[in-house]
Amino acid sequence: MPQEPINPPSLPQANFQGFFQCDDSTKVGRPADIDELKQLVQSYEHIKAVGVGHSWNKEQFCANTSADSSLNLVMTELLTTVNFIENPSDPTEWGANGPPPNFPIQASQGVDEDAARVTVAAGVPQRMLLDYLSKYTAYKQPAGWTLPAFSWFIDQTIGGAVATGTHGSSMTWGSLSSQTHALKLVVANGTEVTLTRESHPHLWRAAGVSVGRLGVITELTLAIVPQQAVTRSLETTQFANFTAQMLEVQEDYVAARESGDEDAIKAALFAVDETQLFWFLPNRVIWRTDYSYSDKEPSDVIPNIDPADAATPEVSAQSGPSDDIVFDQAYTDPVRPNAAIRYGTDGWTRFYTIATQNYVRPGTFERRKAFLSQTEFTTASASFAPYDQYEVSIPLERAGTCLQEVGAEIYGPAKLYEGFRTPGLIRFVNGEEFYLSPTHGGPRMYINIEDYISRSTGKPNTQFQTVIQLFREKCGARLHWGKAGWPEHAQCFDGSVEYPNTWCDYGCAVAELDPGSKFQPLSSLWQWHAQVNGTEVRFDSCCTSQGFDARCTCAPRTSCEGVA
Template identity: 20%
Template sequence: MQQSRRRFITTIAAGSTAIAATPISSMARTLVQASGPVKRKGIRWRNWSGSQDCLPSERLAPKTIAELQQRVADAKGTVRAVGAGHSFTALVPTDDTILSLGRISGVADHSSETTQATIYAGTRIADLGQPLEDIGQALINQPDIDEQTLGGCLATATHGTGAGLGCMSSYVTGLELVTADGSTLWCDTEQNPETFIAAKVSLGSLGLVTKVRMQNQSSYKLRRESWVAPMREVLEQAETLAESSRNFEFYYIPFSGMCMADKHQLTDEEIFTTAREDTNEAVMTLKTVRDWLGWSPRLRQYALQSAMEDIEKEVVVESSWRNYASERNVRFNEMEYHLPREAGLAAFEELRRTIEENNLNVFFPIEVRFVKGDDIWLSPFYQQDSVSIAVHRYFEEDYQPLFKALEPIMRKHGGRPHWGKLNTLHRQDLTGLYPRWQDFLEVRRELDPKGKFLNPYLKKLIG
């Protein structure tokens, strides 16, 4: 019995956020027929969760930047770049042209003196760790889902966790854009500096980012420790743990009163790991508990707490890129807001109470991370050290009632939404959240006056 409890909660804890699945290509590459007055055949695109889709007239995957330039120059209508499909907002859908940079990938150049590397934007984060390690470098930080392309990560200000670490865009020192007429434009702090600061987080609305010069650090190992503790204990220690750890985050299991905490520290230890369980089983186990005991929050809490009481700490020492990444296979839709750090834990408490006092139908853990502020115009972390809070909904279930109940709390506490995660904000809401909003729009209009890179969603947002 004790062993089954240990296995149960270890899998719950390790898999708590989420869980990315089959490659998008296997979901999307099916010939379909569009509905409407004029029927046409094509290859339907869907995002990872299935919440966004479209039937573009063209789906292109150039082999070279020169071919990409020609494709952009010749394209009629809207052009949208597509990566791994891990965004939940409608950033990609268009009836016109979807363009993948997946065949233009890898490390193009590097410098041992500056510890920088120039990387093609179509490179998956999962495919960067070993090549960078081979040249003695590593990303300074990265998200735990590593299926995204580098370009997609930068477009939406994707982040990991670490109170002293910024989002991935904050480590960009230069980038190349293919603009609306097919020409290339290099941007950094000396060449086209205003375009550079706008393009580091741009939602793909300025052009197609083809190459990115990243500030990295020398290869390093991390010691990751994961443990279960009562929620009150974790909340009391959260600020201290965030300051004393290189990376720290925690996940609250709804209706349990318990958290899974996770911290990383730099180490020179030999590679080592304790037993590691199947993270995907864990989330489905949480779903089963919800399905069986959701009618009684008290019984649900008793069952979860009983299972979690005797869980042992998990320790993994590995190369940084191996320790960040998690294999995730259970699909979901997600809402995430970035709140001023001083408001983050209070917002989490209000979210938790709202879920549990109203017995909201949720089983995915609530994820809480810490992110350093930056100076990027459209970064949700602009001039704001943040606590990021993410809530998830199983992909087969309607996410709208849950998100509708929780989003006002995020907004009340001053949150800015993750650009790739579901939210209901409109242009007028965002102009008040981003002091340099108009500066970004001016750069965008100058680079793309005819709106070649704006799909219907972006036309409403920034067009």
């Protein structure tokens, strides 16, 4: 038997801050290794992988409870992963022999400096991977390594971050999904498949942002870059000025795209490459950070990615369940309301202006520390007051117009800005090839905003919710898969409308890897329909090894029952 994991044998029944509770009947699986994980996948009718529970969307990340046999798998509990989390290792400890065979930042290849890649277990938090890479200084890069672009909040598991298209701000590197070169996935029959862009192009485009619907990610190989000096600049401006800047970027991008001039497209995108901004809504102030370094060039920007041809992996069954790695959930009290949240906007704006200053101060830093990020240890947000975090992605060709139109409502007679306490975070990501990436189809502007009022007052924050709805209606905004807004702002989510060119391609990947809907979560949005000459046909009859058959039509959902 494998050694017992370090943590106690029970886990909360809720996601972030003790809210979004999964059904009490859902068990928690804590496999110690990949073999036990495979056994659990085979043994349960419904499975969802969970990481550190940093999600506001239980509909997507709780296992379906339509049957008694449902399980949430905790990927941080694999023995080698949890030991690393509890006792972080410094790469200088290993010497010339390298880390032990099962070390979670090695799994198969470890840090490959020649290829500029790292292989990591899915349950390793992004922050711990970044810290490990920054200390990898004894070999070819004396300053160490880092991920090319990483997220603002860096304590999610790396597998969960990739599965949801988590991102920083980069028109060159894209989200963490675009920085992934390979991933391993335990699929519905309990086998582990390895996917890359070259080996299985169709399934790769599905797995890159999979939302946990295809299987359990166990390992990833990601791009890394050497640490270097990066200079961060800070501009304080007004919302109206930033809107004017974005209108100019929008116009330049649209004109370049219409002309087909690739260099002009890259120049337009380069104007917001790595740009990150804090938007203090109540006083209309924008803090804009930009970055410069020796080899940053407009030619590095990627306007979009062209998919390649497709292939199919081979899978075969395994067997042999174990009974001592599944536990009941343990209840966690939700974070208590903070009565002070309901009072005034000016005071909270001043508070968060002071709290945010250290993140944006200009200067020259190593790359790992230059780009904006936050951990559980550098914020009081997780315990200070309950909140829901939302994020919308807006097509770059509408970004300036969107800010102009929604801003007029925010600062109009309804005073929608009064629904905000913390600053919004604005970032930019290039177009991605993945079927369910919020930036599929072209580059987008992301706006991350938080509702602190409703959970502390017990009343709907209608001003905040109106802003989310305006982004959806006026700007064609897509919702982030792992954050709040589902189902209230996707009342009848129709993938064939929101992802018109790829929704049914993704459905074909599901039909291939999970034909029995083992990884179907609570949400009902995961449905696909196909027609031929206007007549509904069985969906999988329109699937090929390369995705959805062009001779079929990806049809809309037939009803809104059990929405999102």
